[in-house]
Amino acid sequence: xxxxxxxxxxxxxxxxxxxxxxxxxxxxxxxxxxxxxxxxxxxxxxxxxxxxxxxxxxxxxxxxxxxxxxxxxxxxxxxxxxxxxxxxxxxxxxxxxxxxxxxxxxxxxxxxxxxxxxxxxxxxxxxxxxxxxxxxxxxxxxxxxxxxxxxxxxxxxxxxxxxxxxxxxxxxxxxxxxxxxxxxxxxxxxxxxxxxxxxxxxxxxxxxxxxxxxxxxxxxxxxxxxxxxxxxxxxxxxxxxxxxxxxxxxxxxxxxxxxxxxxxxxxxxxxxxxxxxxxxxxxxxxxxxxxxxxxxxxxxxxxxxxxxxxxxxxxxxxxxxxxxxxxxxxxxxxxxxxxxxxxxxxxxxxxxxxxxxxxxxxxxxxxxxxxxxxxxxxxxxxxxxxxxxxxxxxxxxxxxxxxxxxxxxxxxxxxxxxxxxxxxxxxxxxxxxxxxxxxxxxxxxxxxxxxx
Amino acid sequence: xxxxxxxxxxxxxxxxxxxxxxxxxxxxxxxxxxxxxxxxxxxxxxxxxxxxxxxxxxxxxxxxxxxxxxxxxxxxxxxxxxxxxxxxxxxxxxxxxxxxxxxxxxxxxxxxxxxxxxxxxxxxxxxxxxxxxxxxxxxxxxxxxxxxxxxxxxxxxxxxxxxxxxxxxxxxxxxxxxxxxxxxxxxxxxxxxxxxxxxxxxxxxxxxxxxxxxxxxxxxxxxxxxxxxxxxxxxxxxxxxxxxxxxxxxxxxxxxxxxxxxxxxxxxxxxxxxxxxxxxxxxxx
Numbered sequence: 001x002x003x004x005x006x007x008x009x010x011x012x013x014x015x016x017x018x019x020x021x022x023x024x025x026x027x028x029x030x031x032x033x034x035x036x037x038x039x040x041x042x043x044x045x046x047x048x049x050x051x052x053x054x055x056x057x058x059x060x061x062x063x064x065x066x067x068x069x070x071x072x073x074x075x076x077x078x079x080x081x082x083x084x085x086x087x088x089x090x091x092x093x094x095x096x097x098x099x100x101x102x103x104x105x106x107x108x109x110x111x112x113x114x115x116x117x118x119x120x121x122x123x124x125x126x127x128x129x130x131x132x133x134x135x136x137x138x139x140x141x142x143x144x145x146x147x148x149x150x151x152x153x154x155x156x157x158x159x160x161x162x163x164x165x166x167x168x169x170x171x172x173x174x175x176x177x178x179x180x181x182x183x184x185x186x187x188x189x190x191x192x193x194x195x196x197x198x199x200x201x202x203x204x205x206x207x208x209x210x211x212x213x214x215x216x217x218x219x220x221x222x223x224x225x226x227x228x229x230x231x232x233x234x235x236x237x238x239x240x241x242x243x244x245x246x247x248x249x250x251x252x253x254x255x256x257x258x259x260x261x262x263x264x265x266x267x268x269x270x271x272x273x274x275x276x277x278x279x280x281x282x283x284x285x286x287x288x289x290x291x292x293x294x295x296x297x298x299x300x301x302x303x304x305x306x307x308x309x310x311x312x313x314x315x316x317x318x319x320x321x322x323x324x325x326x327x328x329x330x331x332x333x334x335x336x337x338x339x340x341x342x343x344x345x346x347x348x349x350x351x352x353x354x355x356x357x358x359x360x361x362x363x364x365x366x367x368x369x370x371x372x373x374x375x376x377x378x379x380x381x382x383x384x385x386x387x388x389x390x391x392x393x394x395x396x397x398x399x400x401x402x403x404x405x406x407x408x409x410x411x412x413x414x415x416x417x418x419x420x421x422x423x424x425x426x427x428x429x430x431x432x433x434x435x436x437x438x439x440x441x442x443x444x445x446x447x448x449x450x451x452x
Numbered sequence: 453x454x455x456x457x458x459x460x461x462x463x464x465x466x467x468x469x470x471x472x473x474x475x476x477x478x479x480x481x482x483x484x485x486x487x488x489x490x491x492x493x494x495x496x497x498x499x500x501x502x503x504x505x506x507x508x509x510x511x512x513x514x515x516x517x518x519x520x521x522x523x524x525x526x527x528x529x530x531x532x533x534x535x536x537x538x539x540x541x542x543x544x545x546x547x548x549x550x551x552x553x554x555x556x557x558x559x560x561x562x563x564x565x566x567x568x569x570x571x572x573x574x575x576x577x578x579x580x581x582x583x584x585x586x587x588x589x590x591x592x593x594x595x596x597x598x599x600x601x602x603x604x605x606x607x608x609x610x611x612x613x614x615x616x617x618x619x620x621x622x623x624x625x626x627x628x629x630x631x632x633x634x635x636x637x638x639x640x641x642x643x644x645x646x647x648x649x650x651x652x653x654x655x656x657x658x659x660x661x662x663x664x665x666x667x668x669x670x671x672x673x674x675x676x677x678x679x680x681x682x683x684x685x686x687x688x689x690x691x692x693x694x695x696x697x698x699x700x701x702x703x704x705x706x707x708x709x710x711x712x713x714x715x716x717x718x719x720x721x722x723x724x725x726x727x728x729x730x731x732x733x734x735x736x737x
Contacts, residue, residue, distance in 0.1 A: 100459070100462050100463065100466065103463075104463070104466055135455075136455070139455050139456050139459050140459050143456060143459045143460040143463055144459075144463050146460070146463075147460070147463040147464055147466075147467050148463075148467070151467050236470075236472070239470065240467060240468050240469060240470040240667075241466050241467050241468070242466050242468050242663070243466065245462075245465055245466040245468070246462045246465070246466060306455075412456070415456065416456070419456075
């Protein structure tokens with residue numbers, strides 16, 4: 001442990017608080033996350049060099065000494081690789097028409113009945129959030145909800161549908177290790193495998209999904225169709241949806257379907273597969289992205305343009321800031337502040353940490369929180385099955401359901417709501433979402449405390 | 453293009469209009485002429501033979517001789533009194549203007565807009581402009597429009613007038629001039645790729661009527677109708693295109709809309725077609 005003067009730690013602590021505040025006020029200051037965090041990363045690096053907290057490292061790579069700039073080792077490249085590879089894979093696979101085919105097929109299967117439609121869309125949101133990512137899942141299910149409810153003449157139910165779907169994205173985001181960024185960061189830091197993560201989280205996701213849909217049905221008065229005439233009419237209306245319209249090539253459709261299956265299987269088995277386990281999940285994601293890109297080999301650059309560079313640059317900057325905070329002993333300071341919580345024991349401690357994580361995630365980005373807590377808990381040498389890891393995972397994901405700015409997917413839900421000229425203020429969202437978030441958090445607390 | 457817009461477009465494109473058939477039912481036909489009663493009755497019989505597809509034993513055919521009305525107002529009163537489901541007539545009633553192919557005549561002009569009843573316009577009995585196959589049968593019927601998607605009424609009418617075993621052409625001619633105008637504007641907007649826009653807009657404009665016709669085929673097959681459906685979905689200059697198509701396919705009856713909810717005058721496409729296409733009968737809805 002190196003010595004850092006108290007005033008230096010204080011300066012860096014103020015910087016961290018300022019960065020979190022700026023991220024929370026992202027919309028107000030009209031700046032992208034990557035720019036906000038990038039500026040703080042640049043200043044943090046300069047101050048770290050000024051106070052002599054960091055020094056360039058020379059490391060041996062394949063026997064060759066390589067001098068690494070201080071900002072390189074601080075970045076968790078595995079996380080960056082997973083996000084980059086998964087997003088390209090999902091983007092290219094979506095061009096096969098697979099996800100829209102599934103979405104429309106389910107709509108037709110519902111027969112246009114609002115209650116069945118909500119159940120199908122709810123389950124689809126959870127599955128898509130788990131397999132793709134929260135934002136893409138919300139975009140697919142949300143836009144389909146607008147189109148199908150418009151066709152059925154049920155636009156009065158759109159607000160309820162979109163809110164429930166938005167809230168379910170964060171539940172579905174708990175299903176697998178790669179479903180959300182906090183899962184990837186915390187899961188990686190804790191050493192939780194893909195399969196262990198799925199087995200641990202899935203019972204909760206099933207119960208929370210059922211509870212969310214059940215509450216949504218009651219609060220938004222979603223009822224089944226009253227009689228046979230209404231059912232026949234609704235069935236006729238959804239029959240006009242053509243699930244094959246988005247499929248450009250049957251061959252690519254089946255290729256995309258098979259590759260999605262292989263992708264999930266490879267992610268699940270990566271930790272036990274020879275050679276692959278050495279390369280990690282990031283390699284698996286990038287490899288599948290490369291295979292899918294062969295379909296568009298001459299126009300692959302189109303997909304590079306579609307990559308969320310803001311998100312990736314944000315991660316890069318964030319990891320650097322967190323790394324500098326570690327050098328400035330800010331994380332140690334926060335760890336000391338968390339000690340009373342952790343000292344509450346295996347029952348109250350995780351519950352308190354989950355609530356604190358959820359509240360913090362509801363007003364600011366859950367990724368810095370997850371990255372910071374992962375680093376702090378990682379420094380405490382907790383075992384992978386410690387409930388504290390799960391408290392952070394559940395809290396960081398579900399906290400996004402308390403406010404519209406709590407997660408990117410709820411923000412997408414609100415964007416679609418406003419696109420359809422439906423009135424929903426910040427306060428309206430909180431008022432509508434609080435019962436759902438409370439139920440989800442109480443269920444999560446009970447699950448983490450008594451069943452894990 | 454945002455991902456949100458991308459998926460919304462995909463789902464909007466997938467949400468297609470589908471055709472649901474409502475069988476045509478015509479109980480009363482009024483044949484309005486400017487002829488003597490004997491000639492009016494003869495024309496009525498000829499019309500009945502021509503329109504065998506809609507003729508049922510209980511269908512009432514009522515000839516209206518020229519002496520029954522001497523003004524547009526009187527003709528409208530006759531229509532009101534008979535309450536027909538179809539009016540059969542021709543251009544330039546009580547007028548010699550049929551010599552000049554520049555208008556429809558005051559009676560037909562008003563009739564098409566003042567009544568909700570479909571009007572079947574025959575070639576003028578004295579003009580001799582009909583094609584050799586005109587007014588013989590309705591084996592080949594063509595519905596024409598620039599917006600076929602969702603127009604079940606037009607399809608119902610075209611199908612209803614097609615003789616058993618005949619062919620019903622569903623045609624959609626997209627106005628090339630409008631399309632070119634928009635592409636010209638797009639070509640001046642730097643952030644829109646002109647070539648991609650021209651290709652994709654053209655493809656989507658023609659795909660929608662094509663998909664609708666496919667749903668018409670499915671509905672007709674399900675109903676077990678003995679009519680074959682053919683499609684024409686093209687971009688073109690409409691009058692020229694329809695004239696060419698009518699000659700190429702030996703069309704016996706042309707079906708189109710005459711009314712426009714936004715204006716008192718006849719539907720933009722219908723008037724020039726009704727004036728110029730004098731060789732074959734037209735059904736104006």
